[in-house]
Amino acid sequence: MGDVPTLKLVRPPPAEPRSPARPVLARKVARARRVVSIGGGKGGIGKSLVSANLGIELARRGKRVVLVDADLGGANLHTTLGLDVPKRTLSDFIERKVATIDDVVTPTGIQNLGLISGALDHLDAANPRHAQKMRLLRHVQQMDVDYAILDLGAGTHANVLDFFLVSDHGVLVLVPEPTAVENAYRFVKAAFWRRMRNIAQVYGYEGLLRSVMDGGTFRSPVELVSTVSERDPEAGANLARQLATFRPRLVVNQARTAQDAEIGRAVVAAWRKYFGLEMDYLGYIHYDDAMWRTLRARKPLLVERPDAPAARAFAGVADALLALDLVAEAGENR
Ligand SMILES: Nc1ncnc2c1ncn2[C@@H]1O[C@H](COP(=O)(O)OP(=O)(O)OP(=O)(O)O)[C@@H](O)[C@H]1O
Numbered sequence: 250m251g252d253v254p255t256l257k258l259v260r261p262p263p264a265e266p267r268s269p270a271r272p273v274l275a276r277k278v279a280r281a282r283r284v285v286s287i288g289g290g291k292g293g294i295g296k297s298l299v300s301a302n303l304g305i306e307l308a309r310r311g312k313r314v315v316l317v318d319a320d321l322g323g324a325n326l327h328t329t330l331g332l333d334v335p336k337r338t339l340s341d342f343i344e345r346k347v348a349t350i351d352d353v354v355t356p357t358g359i360q361n362l363g364l365i366s367g368a369l370d371h372l373d374a375a376n377p378r379h380a381q382k383m384r385l386l387r388h389v390q391q392m393d394v395d396y397a398i399l400d401l402g403a404g405t406h407a408n409v410l411d412f413f414l415v416s417d418h419g420v421l422v423l424v425p426e427p428t429a430v431e432n433a434y435r436f437v438k439a440a441f442w443r444r445m446r447n448i449a450q451v452y453g454y455e456g457l458l459r460s461v462m463d464g465g466t467f468r469s470p471v472e473l474v475s476t477v478s479e480r481d482p483e484a485g486a487n488l489a490r491q492l493a494t495f496r497p498r499l500v501v502n503q504a505r506t507a508q509d510a511e512i513g514r515a516v517v518a519a520w521r522k523y524f525g526l527e528m529d530y531l532g533y534i535h536y537d538d539a540m541w542r543t544l545r546a547r548k549p550l551l552v553e554r555p556d557a558p559a560a561r562a563f564a565g566v567a568d569a570l571l572a573l574d575l576v577a578e579a580g581e582n583r
């Protein structure tokens with residue numbers, strides 16, 4: 250059980266899990282106050298640039314931040330910070346060449362901001378075994394920082410979804426183009442079904458879910474949960490509670506027009522209407538030449554061009570994120 254990262258479950262659980270495989274609920278151990286993962290399904294939409302610049306914004310506000318390059322097959326977060334490949338990378342941790350994850354944190358030259366550089370050219374590290382991935386997540390969750398920000402790879406691979414799902418904030422980056430919107434929905438739906446599967450495993454609902462799903466097709470989770478409730482009201486109520494915690498955050502990147510800026514709200518409304526679930530819209534980042542120019546100059550946008558519109562937009566995204574945490578903390582301390 251030692252290698253199981255904390256699974257996000259509603260606490261306290263309303264009923265004892267029926268399966269012997271009990272979840273590890275919040276334990277009183279040192280932990281990263283918040284784990285944020287930045288994903289979105291599609292490649293090249295700005296996940297790494299959003300991760301890096303959001304990290305800088307939070308670090309400047311006095312938060313202790315570590316950026317983690319979790320793009321296991323295509324690590325390049327160091328480049329967005331203008332750094333060479335650090336000597337120590339995630340590969341050393343995954344391959345147990347170092348004792349703790351703190352041993353692979355590299356300073357970035359920015360106060361309060363460390364980097365765990367991605368695994369480079371190690372096939373094993375690019376495709377970690379399940380146990381290796383769980384160990385990595387557990388160690389990230391236990392780091393002594395305020396925010397651990399994970400830059401995820403593209404696609405809907407189980408590795409990517411699992412990082413997204415164990416985070417306190419699973420952030421979906423969306424570019425306002427039809428193909429990107431399609432990919433974003435695909436990503437968030439895949440994450441949702443994986444969460445459903447995890448919950449079913451933990452609480453022993455697999456048989457129940459299978460038989461309900463074999464009996465018909467469901468247009469939305471709401472429909473599915475209400476059918477489960479008819480069969481087993483307690484399971485239905487628990488499932489509904491657990492699924493309500495699946496609440497992705499949304500950032501629109503590369504907004505060029507006023508309509509682009511509005512697309513975030515439209516996506517949130519559509520998600521609610523067709524999926525019966527909530528998302529939190531954190532705001533939008535402008536399409537800004539300063540973004541790619543500073544990248545080419547190997548300098549972070551917020552360092553080199555803090556006045557650029559895209560750079561200033563990160564303040565709004567950080568405000569929204571911090572506000573969610575304040576609300577969550579008020580609830581935790583009640
Ligand atoms: N707000 C923006 N304004 C202008 N260009 C942008 C913006 N965001 C991203 N880009 C461009 O998109 C490119 C890809 O960005 P980035 O590497 O962060 O994407 P990614 O989603 O991490 O890609 P990958 O899936 O390959 O890891 C950048 O090189 C930059 O040119």
Ligand SMILES: [Mg+2]
Pocket residue numbers: 296297298320325400401
């Ligand atoms: Mg990237």
